[in-house]
Amino acid sequence: MKTLSSTTLATVATLALFGIAQAQDATTQAHGMGAATMPEACMAEATSMPGHDTTDKPAANMSEHQAAMMQGMMATSDQMMRGVMAEDADVAFACGMIPHHQAAINMAEAELKFGDDPEMKAMARAIIDAQTMEIEQLTTWIEENAP
Secondary structure (H helix, E strand, O other), rough: OOOHHHHHHHHHHHHHHHHHHHHHHHHHHHHHHHHHHHHHHHHHHHOOOOOOOOOOOOOOOOEEEEHHHHHHHHHHHHHHHHHHHOOHHHHHHHHHHHHHHHHHHHHHHHHHHHHHOOOHHHHHHHHHHHHHHHHHHHHHHHHHOOO
């Protein structure tokens, strides 16, 4: 089974949000991925987000873990979208990835709080460590290279 990087997933998500179908198709072809690559269990849940509006708080009828994960993503979505609009492609990538990684950290923290599975909790800890280091690297690069 092919493992996709968080960068690849972020690229596809960003392109989908902006509705750039041609670029999304190119990314899909380049990485050999499409909608079918998401496990069926994830797809079933993804279609059911009652009362969710990305401009508002998570729906009141969500469970605590769902609301925490949704809030963790929503807290950074505006920053991510603004970041990728930088004129320079390298700066746009770095600026978009910082909040993207923070969203991963936020979701991992929700997993540590609400999750039960030891393997997922270990993965959450690893994600927090890795994403924190990558945020530091990206921030340093921006400070040294951005116009």
